[in-house]
Structures are given as C-alpha cells and as structure tokens.
Amino acid sequence: MNVKATLLASAITLAPFAAMAADLTIGFSQIGSESGWRAAETTVTKQEAEMRGIDLKFADAQQKQENQIKAIRSFIAQGVDAILLAPVVATGWDEVLEEAADAEIPVVLLDRTVDASDDLYLTAVTSDLVHEGRVAGQWLADEMAGEPCRIVELQGTTGSSPAIDRKKGFEEGIAGAEGLEIVRSQTGDFTRSQGKVVMESFLKAEGGENICALYAHNDDMAVGAIQAIKEAGLNPGTDIKIVAIDAVPDAHLAIANGEMNATIELTPNMAGPALDALEAYLADGTAPEKWIQTESKLYTAADDNQAVYEEKKGLGY
C-alpha cells in the first residue's frame, strides 16, 4: 500500500511534465561502442527520443562500469525523469540503483539484465537469446522438410552467454526434425576473419559437398564464411544454406544477393518499448512487466532485403 501511495504521489508530481512530453528528460548510460550493433542501438535510441520530443542525456561509458555508475549519479543529481541503462556487467549495481530508487527515478534496463533485486528497476527490455537460436533451428527444419542435413556451426566467443544460449536454442529448434545433425561446431569469436578461417577448415575437414547448412551465431561470422565458401568454388546460399542471427545490414545485402538464406533480427530498437513503458508509467503509474521481450524477427529471401539494407546502413552498424 505504501508503495502504491508513493507511486501515486510521484505520478501526481510528474503529471504536469508527462502531459507535456517535451519536458521529459531521460538519461541514457550506454556501454560504449564495442560493436556495430551497439552503435546502431545508440543511434536508434536517440532517434526514438527525438521522435517523442524527449530530451535525452547520453553518456558513453567506454566499457567501464565505474563510468556508468558516475553517469547514473550525475543523472540523479540533475534530477532526470527516468534513466535508461545498458549495463556493461551484471553485478555491482545495487548501491547506485538504490540511490536512484531513493530519488524516485525509475530505471529501465536495456539489452542486458543485472543481478539485483528486481524492485530496484522498473523493467528490463531484452531479447531472448535462446529463442533466437530456436527460430533459426526451426527455420532450417522447415526448410529441409524432412530431408537429412549435415550442419556446421560457428559459435560465438566460448563461454559468452549469447554463444551458450544461441547454441542451446538452435539445438532445441532442430530437435524434432529427423536427419538434421550438427557435424562440426567450433568458435569463430563472433568475428568475420575467424568465421572465414574456421569455415575454411570445416570445408576441408568435411568436404564442401558434404555440408548442407551453416548456422552462425552472428552475421559477421556468416559473412566471413560466405567468402570462404566462394573461394572453395561452392555457391553460398544454394550449395550450402546459411542461417545466422543479428540481421546486420551486410546480412540483408547477402540475402538480397542470394548468398545467404536467413537471419534473425536482434533489434537495435530496445529504446522504443522502453520509452513506451516509461511514458505509460510516468503518465499514470501503470507498472510494466519486469521483462519486456523484443521481437526476434526472421528475415528470409521472401522479404525485401535490399530495402531493409538501405534503411539500416545509416544506423551506424
């Protein structure tokens, strides 16, 4: 009841601001720009804020948690209306999140979650990594329609949660299908060059004609592997089917050129659902669910990939 009263009180004090969205000020503590996807997330977040007339205060933490904590403290000191946080690590957030809670500033987590009590943040907007892998596996199972298929897998960085979860999901996705088996699985460290190097060794170890499909944990490795397949004199996309995850612009281009078959989008638009939830919360106190799952959209040759490519290439990927 007490919580409800506080919520009501904050809703009332914030009501005039919420009524004029232009006056909303939101702080965004971003990890840094370690990947193209991250850069795109930053761009999209800024666009979403601008569209809604929100004043977004952006802080780049350059991959350091201490910078993020500093940024959050400064947001609190400036009295922002809400904070978006893309946490660089999972642990060590309790203290600063409590400070935000004491100041009655709602915090929304983007893309990753934290190991802290879930009443310390409003909600977390993330994708489901296992689900992404499952979509990829199911696509391949449907595509093969009962025919046997020897699959090679390019894993992400060994031990990283995307690599573990995307592997698990894919295995679940192909579990029901007869004759689909992963014959080789090796890490490509999420990079193009390692994707190419490891694919070269797959092609030699198994024989290119004995590989029916490639599943890569991200598009960059798939793009590298496509070059290796071409250099081995095979046709990527037809001789070897290729499915990967992330949907970066170059993957759309590869699908448009017929060199890749499918990609599952890890949307850079985490801010959209986050700001929707925040606006609703600040307007009338409707608390969102603790986890908002973003859509893992499947792109295949059936989509207009050239158009998506043109749309995405300006986002900073």
Added chain:
Amino acid sequence: MATTTPSLLKRITPQLIILAVVLGLNLLVFPDFFDVSFRNGRIFGNLVDVFNRGAPVALLCIGMTLVIATKGIDLSVGAVMAIAGATAASLVTDGHGWGTALIGALATGALCGAWNGVLVAVLRIQPIVATLVLMVAGRGIAQLITEGTILTFNNEGLIRLGAGTVLGIPTPIVIWLALGTLATLAVRRTALGMLIEAIGVNEASSRLAGINSRVLLICVYLASGLCAALAGVIVAADIKGADANNAGLWLELDAILAVVIGGNSLLGGRFSIVASLIGALIIQSVNSVILLSGMPPEFNLVIKAILILAILVIQSPKIGHLIYMLRASGPESLPERARPSAAPKEDAP
C-alpha cells in the same frame, strides 16, 4: 657474420623438427592433411591454409625478431595492424586506388613504428611501456578512422592482396615469403644484422664502438611498424573490411611467441628471422590441429597451451644441455665446442 647454409640449417634444426612433429599431429587427426589440389584457380588444401593463415603472424615476427634482437619488444603491432587496415579501407572507400591505399597504410605503419622508436631511442622509455601506449591507444585510433563500424570495401586490387592469388598461390604466402627473404638478405648479406645484435648485447659499448644506435633503433621499430601495416592490409583485404575491434587482436603475443619458439632470446643479441618464421608456421600448425580435431571449442586454449608448453620445455636451455651431455657421453663424442642450439644467447665478447 654472413650465415652460410650449413650453419643456418644447424641453427633451425630444432624448429624444423618441432614443425614436422606438429604437422604429423595434423596428419594424425586428419589423414588427408597433406592433400593439395587445384581448385577455382588456386592451390587448395590444409597445408596451404597453414601457410596462408600464418601470414599475419609471419609478417609480424619479421619485424618483431629485429626489435627483440635489440633487447626491445613491440606490443603495439596488433593495434598498428588495425590502424593500417582502417587506413587502407577508408582510402579506397573515399575513391582512391588500391596503390594509394597500400602506400597510405604503409606510411601510417611507418609513422607508428617511428613513434615507438623515438619513445625508446630518444626518450629512453622502456620498450614494453613505450609500445604499450600505442597498443592501448591504437585501437581507439583505428575506431576513429572507421567511425566505429566494420568499414567494408569492394576494391578488387586491394582485395587481391588478401584473398587473391599469384600464379595460383594465395597472395599473402607470396608476400611473407618475399619479405622474409628480403629481410634475411638485408641483415645477413650486410653488416646490418651484426649491428642490431651489438645493440641488443650491450648498447653502451655498441655506441662506443661507433654504432649510431639511436638511428638504428628507430629504424628497427619503424621496420616492425611496416611489417605490422602490411599484415593489417592483408587481414582487412581478406575479409573485404576493416574491423577495428578485432583485426590483429592479441596477435602481438603470437608474434612474440613465434620469435621465442624460433629460439631467439628475449634478452636480445643473436637472432634468426628464418627460425622465427618457422616459429610462426608452428603456431599456425597448432591452430590447425585444434580446428581439424573437431574438439569442442572449450578445449581450444587448453590444447594450444599444452602444445606450446611442450615445445618450450623441449627447447629450454636445461633440456638442451641435457641432450648435449647425453650426446657428449656417447662414444664418438666431443665434436667442435658448440652451444646447445636452443640457447642462442651470445654474451658480450
């Protein structure tokens, strides 16, 4: 100081044996390892991959050998690769030709090398710290050039440097073999190699002997920067894009390891570029074993560590001495007083 062929062969015998053993391991996990075919206008096979994928470390270790011979170390080569690749990529995407891009990248590499050289030779900063500066800052610089993205390009000339062929042989192989030969001739057919060794053994006395150690040191770091730049261009050309975050990541450590496996002492002095290059091939052969074995990737680093440890233990001075003693106690013993070849550190005369 010109190395004659028999003594060179003697010098690199341990490395050749190790290479043969590791290649044998490859054959064990993959029976068709030595099969080489001609496919799609190029030679194709696992052995070709070892030479091709070993190119970046081979190029790096040419410069690294020279730097280490002066008792220095160059930690920045991985970052310089990223900078050079980014420079080349941004030049071709701005519409310049591949020649301009290559020259631009090499010039950037030379500049980075000269910067290291000045810090070490003029400001007298410890090499490990001096080059650490660029190792840390370099990736940031590369990211500034690519604006944080993977900068892709379609310039055929530039791509040929990494993914093309010369007479059916992948270009990177041709480049590192050529540069390796050129560098070996340059240091062994002239007094250059001896002068570099003199600095490594005792810089003060080399200066008293009339060697302009300051200029020579700067030149050595500059050469290392050039090698790194060439490696960076090849890596970028190979994937048709400059990846500032990952290009050359941790390769400085592989390059140093190649030099060490090549039997060169980190304390400077006598060196052999050929032995380092074989060291680079050994490292790539180890990587090849891992990839072909089909083991889960969790084991990659463990396998690599065990193999490298075994190689280094076999090469250690103690074991070398033991082998020498065992041989010396044999019947037809007491050959010329040779040191165990695994410890080629030359003390001051």
